[in-house]
Amino acid sequence: MPISPFTSFLKLFLLSLLFAFLPGAAPAQESPYFVAYDHYLEEPGNLEIEYFSTFGTQRGGNGFHAYWMEFEYGATAWWTTEFYLDGQSTFGDSTLFTGVRWENRVRVLKREHFINPVLYVEYEHKSGADKILKEGEGHDIESDFLTPNAEARKEHINEIELKLILSSTFKGWNLTENTLAAKDLSNSPWEFGYAIGASRPLALKASAKRCSFCRQNFIAGIEMYGGFGDRHHFGMNETSHYLAPVVAWNLPSEWTFRLSPGFGLNNNSHRFLLRWGVSREIAGFGSMVSRLFGGRR
Amino acid sequence: MRAYFASLAATAGLLSASLALAQRDKVALVYAQLAKAPQKARARHNPLEKDPDAVPAGRILFEQHCSECHGDLAKGGNKGPSLRVEQVQNAKPGAIFWILTNGVVWRGMPVWSILPEPQRWQLVSYIKSLGMAKSTPVSAPSTRSPSNVATEPPSPRR
Numbered sequence: 293m294p295i296s297p298f299t300s301f302l303k304l305f306l307l308s309l310l311f312a313f314l315p316g317a318a319p320a321q322e323s324p325y326f327v328a329y330d331h332y333l334e335e336p337g338n339l340e341i342e343y344f345s346t347f348g349t350q351r352g353g354n355g356f357h358a359y360w361m362e363f364e365y366g367a368t369a370w371w372t373t374e375f376y377l378d379g380q381s382t383f384g385d386s387t388l389f390t391g392v393r394w395e396n397r398v399r400v401l402k403r404e405h406f407i408n409p410v411l412y413v414e415y416e417h418k419s420g421a422d423k424i425l426k427e428g429e430g431h432d433i434e435s436d437f438l439t440p441n442a443e444a445r446k447e448h449i450n451e452i453e454l455k456l457i458l459s460s461t462f463k464g465w466n467l468t469e470n471t472l473a474a475k476d477l478s479n480s481p482w483e484f485g486y487a488i489g490a491s492r493p494l495a496l497k498a499s500a501k502r503c504s505f506c507r508q509n510f511i512a513g514i515e516m517y518g519g520f521g522d523r524h525h526f527g528m529n530e531t532s533h534y535l536a537p538v539v540a541w542n543l544p545s546e547w548t549f550r551l552s553p554g555f556g557l558n559n560n561s562h563r564f565l566l567r568w569g570v571s572r573e574i575a576g577f578g579s580m581v582s583r584l585f586g587g588r589r
Numbered sequence: 590m591r592a593y594f595a596s597l598a599a600t601a602g603l604l605s606a607s608l609a610l611a612q613r614d615k616v617a618l619v620y621a622q623l624a625k626a627p628q629k630a631r632a633r634h635n636p637l638e639k640d641p642d643a644v645p646a647g648r649i650l651f652e653q654h655c656s657e658c659h660g661d662l663a664k665g666g667n668k669g670p671s672l673r674v675e676q677v678q679n680a681k682p683g684a685i686f687w688i689l690t691n692g693v694v695w696r697g698m699p700v701w702s703i704l705p706e707p708q709r710w711q712l713v714s715y716i717k718s719l720g721m722a723k724s725t726p727v728s729a730p731s732t733r734s735p736s737n738v739a740t741e742p743p744s745p746r747r
Binding site for chain 1: 637642645646647649650653654657667668690691692693694695696697698699700702703704705706707708711
């Protein structure tokens with residue numbers, strides 16, 4: 293009996309939940325962004341398992357729920373690698389697995405500076421039905437999402453995405469700016485996009501007692517992202533843009549929750565996106581795997 | 590489907606390579622980084638030195654973010670060296686703060702500027718309060734303030 297991609301996705305999701313209950317989890321200090329990246333990488337040897345959802349409204353069609361799993365591993369203190377599984381359900385249409393992504397972020401400078409650059413390289417193998425809106429690029433607009441899943445899934449996209457992440461932390465504030473260039477490996481032009489973000493913990497000093505609701509556990513901010521067209525038609529024409537307040541709650545019980553209502557800024561954008569996410573970091577995952585294969589660590 | 594397997598195989602290969610990289614012994618080199626703290630950074634004064642909450646708050650932060658590598662008692666763990674040695678305990682608070690801020694990225698310690706400055710100073714207060722471990726030979730007097738000395742080692746978090 294053939295196994296559908298969605299069944300595989302569901303199994304992977306359940307497996308990752310099981311992983312999340314393993315001992316060795318570490319309380320994380322995670323940024324609240326959904327789209328923008330700051331310069332902080334995963335701690336070396338740690339694996340973070342993350343689940344994110346995006347509910348989106350759709351003018352002229354049915355709304356959708358897109359979701360993705362992230363497996364983020366700190367390969368070294370200067371290199372983080374991530375594997376993504378994407379899926380979506382369009383209301384009144386169907387549910388389908390939409391592709392995989394493999395992302396790498398490399399810290400360029402060995403010390404902290406006022407501006408900290410990080411290089412980002414991602415390979416995406418996805419279908420045209422992908423709706424996770426993890427970035428704004430090129431001329432991606434709301435009406436692209438009107439194609440029924442059965443049609444959209446026939447389109448296969450192999451894409452390389454490059455980002456330059458420039459991030460600063462000053463007096464508790466994180467300010468970040470990401471510039472994006474993406475190239476479909478078929479004969480398509482380079483596409484461009486951006487994301488900017490600002491965030492700050494609600495309190496800078498830590499409490500002397502353990503607490504879940506202490507202000508330092510909450511990080512709030514805002515992010516804005518969108519496309520800049522492509523090589524032939526660079527600019528804001530026929531592009532979509534979003535503004536989204538973001539908040540993260542880093543629990544001492546080793547979980548992080550994120551929430552972000554997003555608002556389209558022009559007629560080409562979805563009017564409203566509601567994103568939420570939950571993640572758990574597994575400390576020492578690299579050591580566990582090493583021991584499994586006879587390593588000493 | 591082939592692309593999926595290729596991506597998985599590449600990730601597994603990178604995982605193995607990174608594990609090998611992470612296994613190198615970096616202890617001495619990590620301590621040596623303390624001496625590289627610029628004079629200006631070393632001269633910085635801990636603004637929370639007299640804050641009675643700094644050590645207990647720093648202890649919680651340490652257990653959350655540092656004990657995984659440096660061990661629950663900061664005596665050294667799987668990946669991070671002991672912080673209860675004279676190189677660390679005799680270091681200026683500003684030098685420890687500088688290491689926390691900048692990490693020793695090429696040697697495996699991440700930057701911790703993601704923690705706001707007051708939290709990094711709370712960590713410095715806690716680390717300095719620990720003093721040298723008994724098994725560590727003492728060749729120089731500790732610079733820790735008696736009021737900040739933790740009389741009991743911290744209990745393990747889990």
